[in-house]
Amino acid sequence: MHLASAENRILLTEDKDFGWLTFARELKSPGVILFRFPASARRSLEGTVRWLMDNHADSLHGAFIVLQPGQVRIQRK
Numbered sequence: 001m002h003l004a005s006a007e008n009r010i011l012l013t014e015d016k017d018f019g020w021l022t023f024a025r026e027l028k029s030p031g032v033i034l035f036r037f038p039a040s041a042r043r044s045l046e047g048t049v050r051w052l053m054d055n056h057a058d059s060l061h062g063a064f065i066v067l068q069p070g071q072v073r074i075q076r077k
Helices: 004-008 017-025 039-059
Strands: 011-013 031-035 062-069 071-076
Touching: 017 031, 017 062, 039 062, 039 071
Parallel strands: 011 031, 031 062
Antiparallel strands: 062 071
């Protein structure tokens, strides 16, 4: 999280602990995208990321995003 902040990069992860770091510990970051894709839905991951970038690119900076098959939640920290 510190490296992402230092480089002003949105962190991409599958680790739910980053939600805890973001909200409970209130660590600052340029943004976090948490992927929650089961193995059976991995084929749709690339298309879903492209859809997210095409439709919500302006909302990603400074947000905590949970990306699941067919669903996106964007929370401002």
